[in-house]
Amino acid sequence: MYPKVFRDYAEHRRQYGDVSVLPTPVFFYGLKEGQEISVDIDQGKTLVMRLQGRTELEEEGQSKLFFELNGQARMVRIDKAGAVKLVTHPRAQDGNANHVGAPMPGMIVTLAVKAGQKVAKGDPLVSIEAMKMETMIRAERDAVVKQTHVRPGAVVAAKDLLVELAA
Template structure:
């Protein structure tokens, strides 16, 4: 079972066991769907025809943007694990906003790969820190925008020192 919601606050509970057996809010949902390719579909439900196109799909955040009969619809899906985390008050645990990157150990800044105003994504390299004769690439732990760089090339830094701040 998953829960699907839209931004105005409409929520549906969807239970599916197979492509031909779907319950919507506890009631059987009869539909006919044809895959037209490239993220486009044609659906029939209760005698009405719908054209749907997947505009954007972010599987990490479980947000899908569709265009249904020309109208944009943003959907957010929650599986049973997301719903459990929400019931336990831990729903925001996976979406922690990172405000700064700190030095994990003392060392020397040997490369700076970003600049203020640059958008970065989780896993993007930010700086190279040389420590104990080894180069360590420090990467973004989340998506964000670099607001300032608090170090310069060849600076010696201490453990815990702020290296990069994010907007």
């Protein structure tokens, strides 16, 4: 009788599974901090969930949720509906000697090179700060900087591409 409604329902069920086991307020509004619920997912199988806290990641358009699932601490990142990621960095390819990736998440403090610049092994490329510690990323070989992908003040995730080298 209502084919679009059924298609939407079937797509939601395919993507999220059977959400009818969730309490209605939790389905519509989510858990409140410190709130605990139990959900029967099958006969004799119950999940106990408690939201411990959340962190808003505005630049990434996400929230980081910290929760317990049956007593085990967990963390998950959730995309905010309608949020636009402000900054996205390409990922460094594993095994590509021309890609210099971020060794850890952090903020770029200094960018010591620019495109076209020659660098020798050991020359500083980028300085990254994480948890009040600054790490200098240095060239692993003699090369020419093909392109830089970050600027000072940028927040990067682990393995984001910082500098691209040419042979």
